Amino acid sequence: MARSLSLKRSAIIAAHYRLQESIAVITLDNPPVNGLGFDTRVEAAAGIDRALADTSVTALVLTGGSKLFSAGADIREFNTPKATAEPTLHTLIRVIEASTKPVIAAINGACVGGGLELALACHFRVASATASVALPEVKLGLLPGAGGTQRLPRAIGVEAALNMIVSGASVPASQLAQTVLFDEVVTGDALDAAIAFARKIVAEKLPLKRIRDLRIDYPNAEGFFAFARNTVATVAKNFPAPLKCVDAVAAAVSKPFDEGLRYERGLFLQLVQTPESRALRHAFFAERAASKIPDVSDDTPTRGVRSVAVIGAGTMGSGIAMSFLSAALPVTLLEMSQGALDHGVATIRRNYEASVARKKLAPEKWDAAMALLTPTLRYDDLAKADLIIEAVFEEMDIKQQVFRELDRVTKPSAILATNTSTLDVDRIADATTRPQDVVGMHFFSPANVMKLLEVVRGAKTGKDVLKTVMDVAKTIRKTAVVAGVCDGFIGNRMIEHYLRQAMFLLEEGASPPQVDRALEKFGMAMGPFRMSDAAGNDVGWRIRKRRYVEKPQMRYSRVADRLCEQGRFGQKTDAGWYRYESGRRDAIPDPAVDALIAAYRREISVTPRKIADDEIVDRLILALVNEGARILEEGIALRASDLDLVYLTGYGFPLYRGGPMFYADTLGLYNVVRRMKELAAIPNADADFWQPAPLLAKLAAEGRMFNG
Numbered sequence: 046m047a048r049s050l051s052l053k054r055s056a057i058i059a060a061h062y063r064l065q066e067s068i069a070v071i072t073l074d075n076p077p078v079n080g081l082g083f084d085t086r087v088e089a090a091a092g093i094d095r096a097l098a099d100t101s102v103t104a105l106v107l108t109g110g111s112k113l114f115s116a117g118a119d120i121r122e123f124n125t126p127k128a129t130a131e132p133t134l135h136t137l138i139r140v141i142e143a144s145t146k147p148v149i150a151a152i153n154g155a156c157v158g159g160g161l162e163l164a165l166a167c168h169f170r171v172a173s174a175t176a177s178v179a180l181p182e183v184k185l186g187l188l189p190g191a192g193g194t195q196r197l198p199r200a201i202g203v204e205a206a207l208n209m210i211v212s213g214a215s216v217p218a219s220q221l222a223q224t225v226l227f228d229e230v231v232t233g234d235a236l237d238a239a240i241a242f243a244r245k246i247v248a249e250k251l252p253l254k255r256i257r258d259l260r261i262d263y264p265n266a267e268g269f270f271a272f273a274r275n276t277v278a279t280v281a282k283n284f285p286a287p288l289k290c291v292d293a294v295a296a297a298v299s300k301p302f303d304e305g306l307r308y309e310r311g312l313f314l315q316l317v318q319t320p321e322s323r324a325l326r327h328a329f330f331a332e333r334a335a336s337k338i339p340d341v342s343d344d345t346p347t348r349g350v351r352s353v354a355v356i357g358a359g360t361m362g363s364g365i366a367m368s369f370l371s372a373a374l375p376v377t378l379l380e381m382s383q384g385a386l387d388h389g390v391a392t393i394r395r396n397y398e399a400s401v402a403r404k405k406l407a408p409e410k411w412d413a414a415m416a417l418l419t420p421t422l423r424y425d426d427l428a429k430a431d432l433i434i435e436a437v438f439e440e441m442d443i444k445q446q447v448f449r450e451l452d453r454v455t456k457p458s459a460i461l462a463t464n465t466s467t468l469d470v471d472r473i474a475d476a477t478t479r480p481q482d483v484v485g486m487h488f489f490s491p492a493n494v495m496k497l498l499e500v501v502r503g504a505k506t507g508k509d510v511l512k513t514v515m516d517v518a519k520t521i522r523k524t525a526v527v528a529g530v531c532d533g534f535i536g537n538r539m540i541e542h543y544l545r546q547a548m549f550l551l552e553e554g555a556s557p558p559q560v561d562r563a564l565e566k567f568g569m570a571m572g573p574f575r576m577s578d579a580a581g582n583d584v585g586w587r588i589r590k591r592r593y594v595e596k597p598q599m600r601y602s603r604v605a606d607r608l609c610e611q612g613r614f615g616q617k618t619d620a621g622w623y624r625y626e627s628g629r630r631d632a633i634p635d636p637a638v639d640a641l642i643a644a645y646r647r648e649i650s651v652t653p654r655k656i657a658d659d660e661i662v663d664r665l666i667l668a669l670v671n672e673g674a675r676i677l678e679e680g681i682a683l684r685a686s687d688l689d690l691v692y693l694t695g696y697g698f699p700l701y702r703g704g705p706m707f708y709a710d711t712l713g714l715y716n717v718v719r720r721m722k723e724l725a726a727i728p729n730a731d732a733d734f735w736q737p738a739p740l741l742a743k744l745a746a747e748g749r750m751f752n753g
C-alpha cells in the first residue's frame with residue numbers, strides 16, 4: 046500500500062536518547078532545523094516511553110542541541126502522509142504533558158512554531174538568553190494549531206501572546222525571562238542548566254507544572270479583544286488569518302482549556318482551506334524552489350565574489366551598486382565622464398541619507414557603505430573585480446563594446462553580467478572570448494529596493510557562473526529567478542501583453558482611471574497606467590517602435606504612441622496618462638487625456654462601449670497567464686511557480702492571490718480556456734492572442750494545473 050510505503054522510516058536517527066545519571070536526555074536531530082518530521086516524532090515519543098519505563102530515570106530533558114530547539118513542522122513532509130501520521134505533534138504533546146516524571150525543555154537558539162508548542166507542553170523550560178521564540182504560522186495564513194494559541198497566553202499574558210501570534214514575530218528569550226514561559230534564562234548553554242535544574246526539582250520534589258492548568262485572569266477581555274479586532278482588521282485587509290488568531294486567543298480567555306483547544310483546531314482547519322493561506326504557502330514554496338536548477342546541483346563549485354564592479358552610474362547602476370554596498374561588498378563604479386560619475390555617487394549618497402533620515406539605516410552603516418565605494422573612469426581599475434555588472438545604455442553596439450573592453454581588462458575568473466532588459470544576452474556574450482563567463486542579471490527599478498532579480502542563463506553560461514550568481518543574489522537579499530534568453534525574459538515579456546490589453550480597453554471605451562481602479566481592486570499594487578507613468582511611457586514607446594518592424598503581424602493600439610508624441614512620458618514630465626503636480630506622485634485624471642483617447646477612437650472608427658470591471662481584470666490577468674504558458678512551454682522558465690514569484694516580487698501582484706499562474710489554477714484552467722474563448726469573441730478582440738497557448742489547452746483538457 047502506498048501509505049505504508051511512504052511511511053517507511055529512514056535509517057537516519059532523528060532523535061537521540063542518552064542517560065546522564067538519572068536524567069534522560071532526548072535530543073531532536075533532524076537537520077537543518079530540527080523539523081518535527083515523522084521520524085523525529087516517533088523517536089522522541091519512543092524516548093519518552095523509554096524514560097518513563099526506566100525506574101532509574103527521575104526526570105527528562107528534551108532539547109534540540111546547542112544550535113536550535115526546533116523550527117516546527119518539517120516542511121519537506123508538507124502534503125505527504127507523513128505530515129499527519131501518528132504520532133502527530135498533538136499526540137507527542139499529550140504524551141509529554143501526561144508524563145508522570147518532569148519533562149524539562151532545554152532551549153538554545155530558535156524555538157519556533159510547533160517547536161514552541163512542544164516546549165509549552167513541557168513541565169518546565171530553561172532557555173539560553175540568546176534563544177528566541179516565535180509562532181510564525183500567520184505568515185502562511187494559518188494559526189498555531191497545536192495548542193499555541195491556548196498555552197502562550199497562559200504563559201506570557203494575553204496581550205504579549207496576541208502580539209506574537211498575530212505578527213508572527215520572533216522575541217528574544219531574555220525579554221520573556223520574567224514570565225511563566227521560562228523557569229530559567231541562563232547566559233551559557235541551556236542544556237547544562239536544564240540538567241542541573243532537573244536535579245534540583247527532583248531533589249526538592251517540586252510538583253509538575255502544566256501550563257494548561259493555569260487560569261487566565263483578564264478582567265478587561267471584552268474591551269481589549271474588540272479593540273484588537275479593529276486594529277487587526279485594518280492591517281490584515283485581505284488576509285483572514287490574523288483575525289482568526291484574535292478569535293483563538295480570545296477563546297483562551299473565555300473557554301475551558303480543552304474546549305479552547307478544540308476551537309483552535311476548528312479555526313486552523315478552516316484556515317488551511319482558504320485561498321489566501323494556499324497562496325501564501327505557494328509563495329513560500331515558490332521562493333525555495335526558485336533557487337533549484339535541475340542541471341546545476343547544489344554542490345556545483347562556485348567562484349568567490351568578494352568585490353564587484355558596476356559599469357554605468359545611471360538609474361540602475363547606482364541602485365545596483367547600493368545593493369552590494371549595503372551587503373558590505375566593495376564596489377568599483379565606472380562611468381564615461383566625471384560629471385556622470387559624480388551624479389551617480391551623489392544619487393547613492395542621497396538615497397542612503399534618506400534612509401538614515403527615515404531611521405531605516407544607522408548613520409555608521411551609511412559611512413561604512415560609502416567607504417566601500419570606489420568611483421573611477423578607468424577600465425583598468427576593474428582588473429581585480431570578481432563580478433562586473435554592466436548597466437549602460439540599452440544599445441547592442443555600446444554593450445558589445447563594453448564587453449569587449451571587459452574581456453580585455455578583467456581577470457580570467459571574473460563573471461561578466463549584463464543588466465539588459467531587452468537585448469540578446471547571447472549576442473552580448475559573443476562579443477567576448479569567454480561567453481561561459483557571461484550571464485544576465487536583470488535588476489528591477491529601484492534596484493536597491495526591489496527584491497526581484499531575473500538571472501538570465503545564456504546558451505553558453507557556465508554552471509559555476511549560474512550557481513555563483515544565484516548565491517550572490519542571496520547575499521544581497523534578492524529573490525533570484527532563472528530565465529532563458531528571449532525578448533523581455535519572464536516579467537517584461539508577460540507585461541507587454543497585459544499592457545497591450547490595457548490599451549485596447551481604452552480604444553473600446555474604458556478610461557485610464559477605470560482600468561487602474563479595477564486592477565487595484567483586484568489587488569495589484571498599481572494599475573497599468575499609473576505603473577507606466579511611473580516607469581516612463583517612453584520606455585514602452587521605444588519597444589513598440591521596434592515591434593512594429595520585427596513583428597508587423599502583432600496588433601498594438603497606437604493610442605499610447607499618440608500620448609508619447611505629445612511628450613507625455615509620465616511622472617518625469619509631470620504628464621502622462623494622468624497629470625502630476627510638480628514634485629508629487631499623485632496621479633490626477635486629466636481631461637486632455639480623455640480628449641486624446643476620444644480623438645483616437647474617432648480616427649479608428651470605434652464606437653465606445655461600457656466595459657465592466659470584470660472584463661478589464663480578466664483581459665489583463667489572463668493575458669499574463671497565456672503568455673506565461675508560452676514561456677513555460679518554450680522552457681524560458683523552469684516552473685510555473687517561478688513566474689508567480691516574478692510577479693509577486695517584481696510587479697506588485699497581490700500576495701493573497703499567489704501569482705498569475707496560481708490564480709489561474711484557482712480559477713480552474715478549464716474555466717480559463719472558456720473565458721479566453723469568450724474574450725476572443727468580443728468585438729475588436731485580438732482573437733489570435735486569445736488562442737490558448739498549447740500548454741494551457743493541454744493542461745485544461747487533462748484537468749491539470751500549472752502548479753500541479
Ligand SMILES: NC(=O)c1ccc[n+]([C@@H]2O[C@H](COP(=O)([O-])OP(=O)(O)OC[C@H]3O[C@@H](n4cnc5c(N)ncnc54)[C@H](O)[C@@H]3O)[C@@H](O)[C@H]2O)c1
Pocket residue numbers: 356357358359360361362379380381382385435436437438439440443447464465466467487488489490
Ligand atoms: N530603468 C529601468 O527601469 C531598468 C530596469 C531594468 C534594466 N534596465 C537596463 O539597465 C541599463 C541601464 O538603464 P538605466 O535606466 O540605468 O539608464 P541610464 O541612462 O539612467 O544610465 C546609463 C548610464 O550608463 C552610462 N554609460 C553609457 N555608456 C557607458 C560606457 N560605455 N561606459 C560607462 N558608462 C556608460 C551613462 O553615462 C549613464 O549614466 C539598460 O540596459 C536598461 O535596459 C533598466
